[in-house]
Amino acid sequence: MTNDNPLAHPFPLTDARISAQLYLGLPMWFMSGWKGTLLNARCDAADALSEYSQVFSSVEGNTTFYGLPTVERARHWCHQVPEHFRFCFKVPKSISHAADIPRQLLHDGRQLCDFIAPLRERIGVLMLQLPASFAPERSAELFKTLDMLQSLVNLPLAVECRHPGFFLKDQHEVALLQELNRQNVNRVIFDSRGLFQDGSMDDAVIHARGKKPRLPVHPLATANHPVVRFIGHSDWLHNQRYLEQWRQKIRQWLSEGRSPYFFVHTAGNRNCPEFAREIVRFWQGSMADWPGGRLVKNPAAGMTADLFV
Structure with missing residues (x-):
């Protein structure tokens, strides 16, 4: 998908036999700026998840990347969402960014399991986001970590590699893909092509370009729940060629x-x-x-496989 041709990965839209589910979501479930649009104008942070989950079927649980909430908070979140909803929490960076990840996982694993326990039936994928400094030379450490994490949490896993050495289509990427396939671990695909084609001088765009990874897009599924994190151009029309590619790829999956x-x-x-x-x-x-009332009379849930029938 590094090819920008809209049909770089064509798949016949009319022939697919849909038997699976697409989960659509945002990085978080609350921003104050969403009040009065996505969320009710009087919505506060405590009620936002309930309203958010009426529209979207999943969310990136970025909050856990910075530290695990309490078990009581996890239990509260579980009660706020419908049965079909799925959280995709991140492993805390105190683990994923440690100098010795397996050792840190042994130290912090019980706390992670305690947090997961009340939410287990609502967790879709647990994501391990590695720092950009985590190079292919540490692949053995990664593979050991994934094996340990599988045994510890018994949930679908996804890993996001950010070092350019994992994207060269060489022996390192081949080894990564083979091991993810073997362990049935998903690969997180971060698509920032639109962002880095955006010449806007808006402060938010400049900040995002300085912070987000700029890596090739290799849309290869290594397990049953591939994860796509998409950040596009601030001008909606400039995203359509990338989204057409993703429509084809998602339909294939x-x-x-x-x-x-x-x-x-x-x-x-x-x-x-x-x-x-x-x-x-x-x-x-x-x-x-x-719930904020800005979108009305649009009947069906937009996160289902019906999009691709």
Whole structure:
């Protein structure tokens, strides 16, 4: 998918046999700027998850990357969402960014399991986001970590590698893909092509370009729940060629019985809900009513495989 041709990965839209689920979501479930649009104007942070989960079927649980909430908070979140909803929490960076990840996992693993326990039935994928400094020379450490993590949490896993050495289509990437296949671990695909084609001088765009990874997009599924993190151009129209590629790829994954996750980011994330709505429309789907009232009479949930029938 490093090829920008809209049909770089063609798949016949009319022939797929959909038997799986697409989960659509945002990086978080609350921003104050979403009040009055996605969320009710009077919504506060405590109620936001309940309203968010009426529209989206998943969320990146970025909050856990910075530290694990209490078990009581986890239990509260579980009670706020419907049965179909899936959290995709990140392993805390105190583990994923440690100098010796397996050792740190042994130290912090019990706390991670305690947090997961009340939410187990609502967790779709647990994500391990590695720092950009984590090079292929540490692959053995990564593979050991994944094996330990599988045994510890017994949940679907996904790993996000950010070092350029994992994207060269050489022996290191081949070894990574083979091991992820063997362990049935998903690969997180971060698509920032639109962001880095964006010449806007907006502060949020400049900040995002300085912070987000710029890596090739290799849309290879190594397990049943490939994860796509998409951050696009601030001008919606400039994203359509990339989204057409993703429509084809997601349709392929669904036809193979996979249930992918697609998370929509924007620079600063203020416009995430609007961009997600445009993606659903571009993919000829429909989205549930927004509790904030800005989207009405759009009947079906926009996160289902119906988008691709």
